[in-house]
Amino acid sequence: MKKKLQTKFSTRQYMLSKDFEIYYYSDKVLSPVQPHTHDYYEFYFFLEGDIDLCVDDKCYRIKHADFVLIPPGTSHNPSFINESKPYRRFVLWISKEYLNELMQISKDYGYIMQHVLITKNYVFHNDIINFNAMQSMIFSLIEEIKSERFGREAEIFLRLNSLLMYLNRIAYDHNTNKPFKTEKALYLNLCDYINEHIEEDLSLEKLASEFYVSKYYIAHAFKNNIGISIHQYIMKKRLQICKDAILGSEIISNVYRRYGFNDYSSFYRAFKKEYGISPKEYKNKYEISKNI
Template sequence: MRTYLTYPIGSACLPRGFELNSLSVHNIRRVYRHHHDFYELYLFISGNAEFLIEENTVSLNKNTLLLLPPGCMHSLRFLDEESVYQRTVLWVVPELLNRVSDGVWDEPFELHLSDADGLAIERLLSLLDEEQNRLERDFSEFEGRDTVFAEYIRLIFIHLMRLREQSGGTSAFLRAAKAYIDTHLAEDLRAETISSALHMGKTHLMRRFHAESGISLHQYILKLRLQRARRLLSRGVGAVESSQLSGFSDYTTFYKAFQREYGLSPSSFYGGFRMTQTEVDSNLPEEYNEEKEDN
């Protein structure tokens, strides 16, 4: 039986800024909880499994599409080890997505696509794969290859943005509120400022935001700031600077909130994320070393 183990992978593993990977296997025990410093676009094709994103569980069905930002903890649990598990993932460094729309991809999200939309995404990913193989085979010295790859990735994520908008899962109000918060996250965000920008009363803003998102405005901003700080830490930014860039004016407040949310201090997270592969391997229980592959 295969054991699939993953641990933090750096963007240095993606020399072109992206990697497309397809997998079709069976007899898997699990994919262990991990995170990395690049985006993961995950398309589930077949199998019997569920995806864990942070503290949330996502039931996987054919054409479930997930977008995981850098630093986002995730794992995979298989409900039937004998079923054939198929998936395709596209890993992309943040710099490429910033060219599409900065800030849009800061939160994980899921889409459950129709067969037609699923086929469209599969086709776009296949075209990227075909173009990569063609250019590397016939034009290995072509200096513009990376520009071509970046354009394909841009088209994929523009299409993804359209699918997300068409899903109807988020109202125009909530999209506008979240977009404003994300843009001004490093600033002194107050309900009064946000309500003024959205041309509505403070009380109405807070009530409507909670009703539509299921979380208070204050808690949403706090969680978003913690998520951004964790991504910065995972990219090698120090704890104090990460807290400031994420909008925390007081480091003690940030430290306590981070410890409460993730169960370890910012400096411990920073140090753990930067462990080398050798250090990770040397601390693994023997049973985990049956076979290691990236998900």
């Protein structure tokens, strides 16, 4: 799973950044970790492993899809139950100063921190769909951090704050017994994934393996929220990209193969059904209009 985004584990327990740091760890050699504290907020998002997490002298059995928030000054350490299993997790550090800045924008950013400080309930159990939404947001944030794209700093700010608000909403819904609309979270993340991987395999089987839910649930959630099937959505997206691409210098056969059509006849039928004109007619019509 996105090994290029992993970070080699460090025992460092202080921040190098003044705002936040985020890591994706996967360890097979597990060394004992002594109880410790730090002066920032620490989120653990558990992907795999067989551990207890001890916080303030109380140990919690942690399972996949849980996330934990450790406030500043709170003693904690993992206790490994089965050291033969890999230990995979995301770790997010947020400085007190950065949180204070966000709370100047909206107090809602600090809901989960205040909730944990008051209740001493550090562990949040999630269904797999909510957790997949978090995982998608975290990978997206890490990818942006490692990129050199235009607008990188602004995009990092937006993605981090979006993740933090999502976590606050999860905590609020847990606390008020208002279940989050998991189907909505799923279909939004499916749309993002489809847009980012439009040239790749987008079968229901592939999507189910990426989002850890059944293909039948994906089909149901998508149709309920979008109003068309996920197959129709992917087809429309691919045809739109092909329509734009064939107006360039690239030959039509290269375009339709790139975007998931196995042969010209299937592409031709889909294109004509969608736009009422064949791909070649569309290209010729555009070229004529350019020369007028």
